[in-house]
Amino acid sequence: MSTRALPWIIKYRPKRIAEVVDQEQAKKLFIPWLQQWLKGRPPEKKAALFYGPAGCGKTSLVEAAAHEYNLELIEMNASDFRRKEDIERIAKVAATQMSLFGRKKIILLDEVDGISGTADKGGLDAILELINHTKHPIVMTANDPWDQKLKPLRDAALMVPFNRLPEHAVIEVLRRICNAEGIYCESEALTIIAKRSEGDLRSAINDLQAIAEGYGKVTKELAESLVVSRDREYNPFETLRALFTSKYAWQAKRAISHSNLDYDTLLQWINENIPLQYSDPEDVWRAYEALAKADVYYGRIWKTISWDLLAYVFDMAGPGVALSRKKSKFRWVKYQFPQKILLMARTKEAREVREALAAHLASHLHTSKATVKNDVIPFLMVIFRHRPDYAARIAIGYNLTERMIKYLAGPAASEVLEHVRKLMLRIEKPTPITARTTKPSTQTTPTTTTTTATTSVTTSTSTRTYRTRRVTSRRRTSKGTKTSSGRQTTLF
């Protein structure tokens, strides 16, 4: 069997206590305690509790000690601590009977802080019972031993603290592994891996292996792109970096499933950055087609409410996109925020106005909003941008709001608005028209066509309307403009 198949954290786990990096304080507490056991004089505290952050060598020290002193390691994980009977059956036997071959034993109860108070009812009592009756050393490990429920264990055990590994210690181990594997590696790369591991040697070794096996070398660039901190979600940039540098399907899937983005946004991020990352047109197309499939599956989730399909979204958006790279060389790119999201936000107002305008005109023209958007608004835009004076009359005719006029006229907006203002000034009204006017305009419009009379601007109540003025103008245009100027100036 190829040695590559073996995880390095197993292949290179320490066989002797001295090989366990750092943690001198822990060794100083643990070794004498263990030696007392071996000399047949069990110490007062029959258990030891190793505590400290993940990947700093707690389990490794137990394993190394077992190896060094030729002890039979009996291991139980917190996940096995489900019920009292389990513990009693396995651990009690180990604690009371002599080994067949006369080998001494050491019992490892891993991750005892994983026991939850209620779900593992009786689990803690069983452990305490075990500690009381044990004939073999018991080592427990925990990341956080300070939970109230663990107090009885703390009292019954020798407390052995483990510290976060210093960077140089992690680098040292990584270098040793690289040498043993005969792999080209840059020290800067090891530093990056070590830094990101935050003292977690296990994750550092895993990262090293991922890069080394994927690329046959460990360079600074690869390290930067691949190594992401564990136990937290990836930000969008990390997600993309991890995705686009994935060599294996599992890496790409991990990149996707660890992302802190919602699925819609995630797809948009990939959508934005495929052509930045890939240079070969065929790769670009393959990646887009995979993403498009992911998008189709995603749509079907919503259509059928079957979240089972999410796995396929991940498959296509992850490995599908990542493994599309055949000819493009990996390059270092600055990933971009999805422009679509930016543009949508920036153009939100314009789109709302267009929607309101389409609804408004659709009711006049007896057609759908889509037809208005496709067949009417484009021509109105031509008129509004080229003939402000004529446009102003249409604006009055349809009671368009200032926002609608601005949308239609674009750069010519101020001209159109100016014409509207002028036209309004020429209108003389029979009754004072101010904000006090509460009479619905439709009732004052016997002369207008029925179609225009029954509809009015729907967008917002604060928009200025011209309807009443327009109607009065029809009645009274001949009467001149004298009386109107004062009030009209308040129009805009």
Added chain:
Amino acid sequence: MSSQMAELLWAEKYRPKSLDEIVNQEEIVKRLKKFVKEKNMPHLLFVGPPGTGKTTAAHALAHDLYGENYRQYMLELNASDERGIDTIRTKVKEFARSKTPSDVPFKIVLLDEADNMTADAQQALRRLMEMYTATTRFILIANYPSKIIEPIQSRCAVFRFTPLKKEDVVARLKWICEQEGCQYDEEALAVIYELSEGDMRRAINILQAAAALGKVTVDVVYKVVGLAKPHEVREMIKLALDGRFMEARNKLRELMINYGLSGIDVIKQIHREIFSSEFKLPEDVRVLIADYAGEVQFRLVEGADDEIQLNAFLAWLTLLGKKLKAARK
């Protein structure tokens, strides 16, 4: 042009109000007038291409039945704007309860773009039609009769609106020009007819925009249409085929965001462009592109993301362009 203060879109301003004003579709008008005379009619289904007078005929019919204030006896719905059959059902229910006309024994529900409804929604619509048949008549309007389910078709008197003849459209445009007092070249009106593909509404829109710019000449007509329908889609295809994917993608964004086109609008336009002589493409390649466009449109109809799907399409076009170039060498 007239010197009124307020102006309307000519498509509205010059829409015939009564059946008498409708100059074409003689057979249909004759039958509809009979309904008015008898003050009775079955459910009606108007089918035909856009801009051939279906909606106008429905309004004119209601106008002639109920008089000037006909709109209080007609509920106008547009299937593509309503949010599903449930809102339609609610509106019809409320409307059926409202005041009835004095001398006509029914009110009218006008449902435009009925062929945009799913088969299921149409089944529900059919039940609605039966439920309120004592007090209401439905006029359904559709572009494609084949998209209306059989049970509805069999319950309606079907009226087929034929594409408008060139003489009819040109005569109408000429008449509008005279009403508005605007100058025009005969030739320009013929060009408008060609560009509007027999769609009267579109023809009138073009005419109005052209008249706003000055005398209606062939050049002005082309200018207006060019301004209103920018060549962005064509340019986008060109860019992609030319290997400039990123620029094509930017064009796509411009189209969708600045011009407010939906992904479906864009892919439909692409489909139209693909067969234009603007593109020097082998004929079999055109078919290939159309096939892919069809797939994209299907995905979009299914609810997929506009940009992602169209980007995938553009990426494919880019690759295709590259292969075509290589083959030519």
